[in-house]
Amino acid sequence: MPRLAFLGPQATFAQQALLSLPESRDAELLPYAGSTAALAAVRSGEADAACVPFENSVEGGVPAVLDSLVCDPPLVIVREVLLAVEFAVMVRPGTTAADVRTVASHPHGEAQTRHWLAANLPAAEVKMSSSTAEAAAQVARGEVDAAVAAPLAARTHGLTILAEDVADNAAAVTRFVLVCPPGPPPAPTSVDRTTLAATTENRPGALLSVLTELAVRDIDLTRIESRPIKGLRNEYWFHLDCTGHVAQPAMGEALAALHRRCLRVRYLGSYPRALEPANGISATADKVAGLGDARPRSLEPVNGNSPEPVNGNSADRFVAAARWLDGVRAGSQA
């Protein structure tokens, strides 16, 4: 029976995202106390895959996940799920709005429902929890009267939903990814995404030259984000989501070109692109719990770090890049 890690505790949005995938049937679902911990479980073999948040339409990329994917031993994305983030107010059975003196939530949940709470539960004191799922657990244990959390959390903890859809603004959408050890990618569909990250020499035009490698091959970018490289002042990982699949020649050639040109490049997977949110039942993003779990990182670039400009078109670079690409396609990258 496959063991699938997720960003816990029970009843998080990550769990809900995982439950929407066929991979979760007949699998053992294992909650972890942070995205980094869930990814570490895959690396150690404790779990076969992990479902973690990757990007949120309000808050952007999830730093702990982005950083772990480029700094720790390689993992690849094999699936993505979009979930609209829905918040509900939940209480123990029998509690009414008039009874609510304390409301718990994660700071993100509180921030996104502040106006609703001020208008509808003006007398209640707001308490912070480490996750919205934990807030629901606190209600179940009688520590607070109400929680702002994902509807799934009510079901999990035997609570009653007092009000649904209490977010002050239209729902944010969170993108979750299912991450595995390196292996062959899912077969191409007509609508795929390839995720990768790269670092370049710290000189003008370096990023432009990376994007040109994609553009000359008609590969479109759907997301770009620079993330500081820990410990290296003024150097960045560029995280890129692209249209297409590593099995396609254009994407293969582009990856090989980046391998030649960049100081470091991480292929992070080719997988079917999710076009619509999978809800149904939603769960809390809880992404903050995973922040800051940084661990020692390998900073050794793929292409050495000499003071000379990289000659990304030397014949040995072509050989090395082709070998690397073969490995990427076979799922056996070092």
Added chain:
Amino acid sequence: MPRLAFLGPQATFAQQALLSLPESRDAELLPYAGSTAALAAVRSGEADAACVPFENSVEGGVPAVLDSLVCDPPLVIVREVLLAVEFAVMVRPGTTAADVRTVASHPHGEAQTRHWLAANLPAAEVKMSSSTAEAAAQVARGEVDAAVAAPLAARTHGLTILAEDVADNAAAVTRFVLVCPPGPPPAPTSVDRTTLAATTENRPGALLSVLTELAVRDIDLTRIESRPIKGLRNEYWFHLDCTGHVAQPAMGEALAALHRRCLRVRYLGSYPRALEPANGISATADKVAGLGDARPRSLEPVNGNSPEPVNGNSADRFVAAARWLDGVRAGSQA
């Protein structure tokens, strides 16, 4: 006496950043309950400027600030400050480590000191607060025994520092910015930064063409981040930090070119680049408090939103762009 808003409450890192600036002398410092609220105070005239977090070396750009700067009425950055984020454990005078049964912090503070707490205060229960400064206030009020917060918070609340530098990893650095209503930029120095944001047509190569406008004029990018445009699926603001100053011809021509080419462009200021952290006394980042305060946003692009490709080189675009650039340089952009 100038009134300077900052991301509060008292004793945050934002306040500390503000105190490191000459502008804070003889000024009235006004704490606000979120970065968005601090920026709104500048827009409404309640404050003359605001000091808010912009980017963190671990967590990346601060979403609420980035979003407010592009979506709400224009403001410009006139200063930046780097601060290394230092955490201390603080208690009421007389409390010893053995006395500590409860420790409060913001979830970010907790996440970054988790291993230290497990090793050094293993018996203490950890409670969440809405900010590290609030955690220190809770200690002062006797609600908890200890707080993980900025050293400044100890001074503000009359607490004793039990342990310094308790972060599990080397300190993150946060970049704070001082933001004003549009006006003439600070005079160029030899090391300036220009911050801007733009949206493009949603087609392959659109970002590349933006970066090419910069690259042909030898302007270097120091940060790039795509942020989803709220309410528009698959459209992004590209946030860019560049080397150089709007008063320089190359930067001026590049901005004018982006004004012609992009659907929307926001000039967000030219200002001296901070090269080293300003600490001394540090303060909590508290960036989470500002999340989610989204307000109605203007999505009307500068250049209309017609189905035809933008002709960024038509003569009327040149006229409009030159007029806009004059306004930007004069500090009177609409």
Added chain:
Amino acid sequence: MPRLAFLGPQATFAQQALLSLPESRDAELLPYAGSTAALAAVRSGEADAACVPFENSVEGGVPAVLDSLVCDPPLVIVREVLLAVEFAVMVRPGTTAADVRTVASHPHGEAQTRHWLAANLPAAEVKMSSSTAEAAAQVARGEVDAAVAAPLAARTHGLTILAEDVADNAAAVTRFVLVCPPGPPPAPTSVDRTTLAATTENRPGALLSVLTELAVRDIDLTRIESRPIKGLRNEYWFHLDCTGHVAQPAMGEALAALHRRCLRVRYLGSYPRALEPANGISATADKVAGLGDARPRSLEPVNGNSPEPVNGNSADRFVAAARWLDGVRAGSQA
């Protein structure tokens, strides 16, 4: 009365091109024994303008004209004319095909009518002349029996046309230009052309960067040709024809950018684009007569020739380029 030079002798295609222009009415037409000589007459003030061949659809750019325009003191193109090159066989009145023992032509005329001559005048000996117009003059003087020349030459020399349209292949088209001393360009029309030439540093990507300056401003190239710089091994002038007019902001900014970026740049005029051949009566191209009249050339680049890469975006380059562009637009370039 304006004096207009042309590539002579009388009855050349260049004269015919000139006659198709309104500028030729009430003007004195002066034949010169080569395109270079005609251009020199404009520089010395002997003539107010010169009509010379610029490009031929079979043979490409006319080297002597291209070289003179970039190497000798500045001149600018103010008009262009397209002419289809038609050849006729002409004799003295009374001569019949059976009487023709000798046929004269310029080697180009001979080459383009060789099959016709072999089929129709198989017994005639072919003699070479210095131009097709001179061949017609030789017929008039009784030195040969027939000439392959432009129909205009028959009229000029009182000859009878024995056969028209004797070219072995569909007619080539030659583009002639009317060249003046620097001065304000003709007013923009909706369909203009701008001609320029530039030299770059001898390094990879230099030409690409020139073309990028045009492309980012949506300026299209209609012709490109590299010509070796005399005396400089492996260095080239790039001759470019572009769509648009120097009075347009995009073209102005592009020219200014090239002025900053290139070692040398020559603006060679903005003028209405000819879309159709002007014939009617045609005249011989005779372009070869102008070849090889090279004269001492100034090789001093606009932007110095230092070993360091050119910083085309320095502020002083912007100032110098703007001043130059003002001069170009005012017609007073140095």
Added chain:
Amino acid sequence: MPRLAFLGPQATFAQQALLSLPESRDAELLPYAGSTAALAAVRSGEADAACVPFENSVEGGVPAVLDSLVCDPPLVIVREVLLAVEFAVMVRPGTTAADVRTVASHPHGEAQTRHWLAANLPAAEVKMSSSTAEAAAQVARGEVDAAVAAPLAARTHGLTILAEDVADNAAAVTRFVLVCPPGPPPAPTSVDRTTLAATTENRPGALLSVLTELAVRDIDLTRIESRPIKGLRNEYWFHLDCTGHVAQPAMGEALAALHRRCLRVRYLGSYPRALEPANGISATADKVAGLGDARPRSLEPVNGNSPEPVNGNSADRFVAAARWLDGVRAGSQA
């Protein structure tokens, strides 16, 4: 015994270029009356290779050769030779300068020695010949008194050299190429050249995208020339000389990319680059004799000619391009 064609007649610069090559030893040398005829002899099997002029430092590319290489059945360049063009005045033995009443030369030779002739043989009438070698033959036959021709022509025709180095300007250099039927290219050396030609869709930026394919792979251009496509108004062949060899991965990938992106592409050979003129004895360029020998041309583009933009990165294009590249490398291109 190999049969090697050259641009004749006997004693041309092309013959001299051929004699400087080891391939000419033990070979039968066959003069042809034009470069196009020499190339046709290779296509028909009459000759195994042909030596023809390709580019002249004064006059640029040789149109008839460029056009034949892209329009007629494929041939490839396997060698190049540079020759400085030297002119001598030659007479029958016993003739003195004072005896010279008539001087013959090709119009190019006359143009390049005009000032010398005016100064040194002012009384002599100048006659035109179809080649400088033919002018020397006319001297030998007693038809004229002197010829301006290549020194080799004096030896060939038993003439005496009256004056050497009579060109008015420093010698032009002509580049000759040895052309064969498609076959494996010469082995790479450290300094090679690859010649190719391509046509693109007639839209802005098309040429830029071709050059970008080269630049992203660090391939340098040494020559570019646009040549009108006969019969297609406003469409051009771009002729390119590049550094590097088709056997190198970067050049291979670039050629494959051009094959995907362009309407038509012709690989014209990879061969060692000549760095210095091979003279010794020089010979006349006589390139004009080959002009105008145009023949019916295939205009069918490699990639169809649909109204839709070419998708140069589709998977089938990759397959087709890879197959084509294999053929190019194996010397069996269709």
